[in-house]
Amino acid sequence: MNRPAPKPQVAILGTGLIGAAWAALFQHYGADVRLWDPVPEVLTATQTRMAAPLAQLAEFAPDAGPRGTLTLCDTLSKAVTGADLIQENAPESIPIKRALFAEVEPLMAPQAVLASSTSALTWSDLSSALRDPGCLITAHPFNPPHLVPLVEIFGIDPDRIARAEAIYRAAERVPVRLKKDATGHIANRLASALWREAVFMVQDGIADVEAIDAALVNGPGLRWSVLGAHMAYHLGGGTGGMAGYLGHLGPSQERRWATLGTPSLSDGVQADLIAGVSREADGRSISELECIRDTALIAALQARRTAPPV
Amino acid sequence: MNRPAPKPQVAILGTGLIGAAWAALFQHYGADVRLWDPVPEVLTATQTRMAAPLAQLAEFAPDAGPRGTLTLCDTLSKAVTGADLIQENAPESIPIKRALFAEVEPLMAPQAVLASSTSALTWSDLSSALRDPGCLITAHPFNPPHLVPLVEIFGIDPDRIARAEAIYRAAERVPVRLKKDATGHIANRLASALWREAVFMVQDGIADVEAIDAALVNGPGLRWSVLGAHMAYHLGGGTGGMAGYLGHLGPSQERRWATLGTPSLSDGVQADLIAGVSREADGRSISELECIRDTALIAALQARRTAPPV
Known part of the structure; x- marks a missing residue:
């Protein structure tokens, strides 16, 4: 035994x-x-x-x-x-x-x-x-x-x-x-890169804070909860997979990278971010928002039990 | 009537x-x-x-x-x-x-x-x-x-x-x-910004394709399926919310932005991406992967019915 x-x-x-x-x-x-x-x-x-x-x-x-x-x-x-x-x-x-x-x-x-x-x-x-x-x-x-x-x-x-x-x-x-020591490890580097562009869109007047958050939660965020970014492009490449994607759309990705922004957290941008999150919070306190987040996370984790990510 | x-x-x-x-x-x-x-x-x-x-x-x-x-x-x-x-x-x-x-x-x-x-x-x-x-x-x-x-x-x-x-x-x-016309709208700008850093980490040897995807799906992706990026920093700021976050960690975000990379989709990087996704797919075909993705998306959407995002 x-x-x-x-x-x-x-x-x-x-x-x-x-x-x-x-x-x-x-x-x-x-x-x-x-x-x-x-x-x-x-x-x-x-x-x-x-x-x-x-x-x-x-x-x-x-x-x-x-x-x-x-x-x-x-x-x-x-x-x-x-x-x-x-x-x-x-x-x-x-x-x-x-x-x-x-x-x-x-x-x-x-x-x-x-x-x-x-x-x-x-x-x-x-x-x-x-x-x-x-x-x-x-x-x-x-x-x-x-x-x-x-x-x-x-x-x-x-x-x-x-x-x-x-x-x-x-x-x-x-x-x-990680294979190599890196500031921000993996996830916070990804989060910083994404948030830099989010702040740029606020600064440039493309969209409001709450619109960007809604787009993320109902679009790429939802998809990245079941499928990684590389894997998403693999599936976006049709039957050719990642190789097909890179062959067809690699150059357009490099062009798009060149159009992404480098914002600065100026006083004006900070004020816009604070006001935007305040509209999005809509009177809900930090602890109320944390409670909603945790309930939603638990439900998402339970859903994974029967339907695991890719 | x-x-x-x-x-x-x-x-x-x-x-x-x-x-x-x-x-x-x-x-x-x-x-x-x-x-x-x-x-x-x-x-x-x-x-x-x-x-x-x-x-x-x-x-x-x-x-x-x-x-x-x-x-x-x-x-x-x-x-x-x-x-x-x-x-x-x-x-x-x-x-x-x-x-x-x-x-x-x-x-x-x-x-x-x-x-x-x-x-x-x-x-x-x-x-x-x-x-x-x-x-x-x-x-x-x-x-x-x-x-x-x-x-x-x-x-x-x-x-x-x-x-x-x-x-x-x-x-x-x-x-x-959107408040203003923009190439990539909102979501694909965010996705491009995130993937640029993901490709940089592959190019720089920080992590493998499949490790980056696993980190995303089990970390920020999961969280962004229930909570936007701005809102995440609002909650990360403790009782001070976004204002507290920007006051304490705004300068470190700007420093981190400066450390993010600008990769190029060279032949070598493309080969690494293709090989990495192939390891991650682990023999599963595109249509099998799409099926797993869709099943997981449906489960995640069903979970939202009872536990909506923030």
């Missing part, structure tokens, strides 16, 4: 909004979770912040099995010692993260993985002060982390990357590997 | 893939549809091409009420005379479309709308030879038109735009207005 696989031991360092969402996710999917935050008040309030994500996960994935344990740790050592995965969510500051890593590394088990949730910084920014840079990966979630499956990964030790990916997959995440 | 509203009379000019999808959509939602194509063999095969879209619409929107009638017209005059909306799907050529419009305009009822499905051309390209340019709008659907709700609209006669929008809305489309 096989023994059941041991439950992953996951440490969450920094238990603000992102840390609490990670904690809820890992606990829901059966990992034992240890929480640590340098600010005692933030640490003790973590379970309050975890309540909504845990309730959403219970709705979305009721069959995930028994929850793991949750331990509030008053020292970094208690959180890190014996952990398989240490998910770090400190402020986006190179000195702060490096100082934390210098404390964490000596406490880590030899095969453990230190995973940074960093959005704005790169692996190279963060790894240089480590004795064993291979112990660090960047593992960037997409907000909200307990609902959006993507985790973008870069590191240099294939074994540690594979072990971390197994833990993310067990929590129904979709890890995606 | 009110009389029921008269059924819209819709003419479809050019009944290839896009025209057949439009025809299925309008007929399913109760409009009387007249089909015309300059090539008799294309015209007579239209109903065959409409079969799959009609079956998908019956699955997706079974409560749309009785179908409208369908008439194959052997002359342009029979199709256009008395039509409220004339949806044109001719090849993407200014001379071909202008020549067609010169024949159509004298046949149109005074309040009728001539709507071009053009993707690559603009209203200005197409309207200059018309006696009444106000009769023309561009009304660009997003593929596949009977499933993806977006219709991007530009024209100069507000009454005609409003009447066309009412007909699209009755077919559960989401019309979105």
Whole structure:
């Protein structure tokens, strides 16, 4: 008889909004979770912040099995010692993260993985002060982390990357590997590129903020939720696929790229963006909008269960 | 007692893939549809091409009420005379479309709308030879038109735009207005901007084609199916909303824009794109992939019924 696989031991360092969402996710999917935050008040309030994500996960994935344990740790050592995965969510500051890593590394088990949730910084920014840079990966979630499956990964030790990916997959995440360290990883580079053109269209008077958002949500956004951008052009090429597309329309894409804009976030453009989003929000508060977003995300994820993306 | 509203009379000019999808959509939602194509063999095969879209619409929107009638017209005059909306799907050529419009305009009822499905051309390209340019709008659907709700609209006669929008809305489309004529309308400008960065990441070796598509589908694409890009930054700004976001992270967005790439579709890059999509397709044919896409789109649209986007 096989023994059941041991439950992953996951440490969450920094238990603000992102840390609490990670904690809820890992606990829901059966990992034992240890929480640590340098600010005692933030640490003790973590379970309050975890309540909504845990309730959403219970709705979305009721069959995930028994929850793991949750331990509030008053020292970094208690959180890190014996952990398989240490998910770090400190402020986006190179000195702060490096100082934390210098404390964490000596406490880590030899095969453990230190995973940074960093959005704005790169692996190279963060790894240089480590004795064993291979112990660090960047593992960037997409907000909200307990609902959006993507985790973008870069590191240099294939074994540690594979072990971390197994833990993310067990929590129904979709890890995606970068081949090379890059600011913005993949998804935020795509999002920045798209938003640059969106802001340009506002600046140039082509369309209003709310029209651009409506076009995205009812057009390419919907389609990109079931099919990647490259794959969309593959299908747009007819029976010739991507090769047919590039042969027929590659030159027109290059011409179109040349017509895309480079806006600046001037005071006037910022005012237009703020006014446009305010019209689009139509009196709904941030938390009301987040609630609508999360309900729609959960429904979209449930639809994927029976009809997965391409 | 009110009389029921008269059924819209819709003419479809050019009944290839896009025209057949439009025809299925309008007929399913109760409009009387007249089909015309300059090539008799294309015209007579239209109903065959409409079969799959009609079956998908019956699955997706079974409560749309009785179908409208369908008439194959052997002359342009029979199709256009008395039509409220004339949806044109001719090849993407200014001379071909202008020549067609010169024949159509004298046949149109005074309040009728001539709507071009053009993707690559603009209203200005197409309207200059018309006696009444106000009769023309561009009304660009997003593929596949009977499933993806977006219709991007530009024209100069507000009454005609409003009447066309009412007909699209009755077919559960989401019309979105441009304030100014623009190549690529809104959605294809956004798609081009995103794909430019995707191709750059392939060219620069940051990530493989299939990794970029997986990141998009499981990250920003999923999120953009429930929430626009501007609205996402509004929620990313915490309680300060868009103003807070711009204040804190506006400068970092401008810096990130400066790091985005400008790839070229060189032979080597094209080969990488073709090979990458081939790995991603994993032996599945174009029609198999389209079938998976459509099933996933229908499920995503059904999820929206109970949990609408922001």
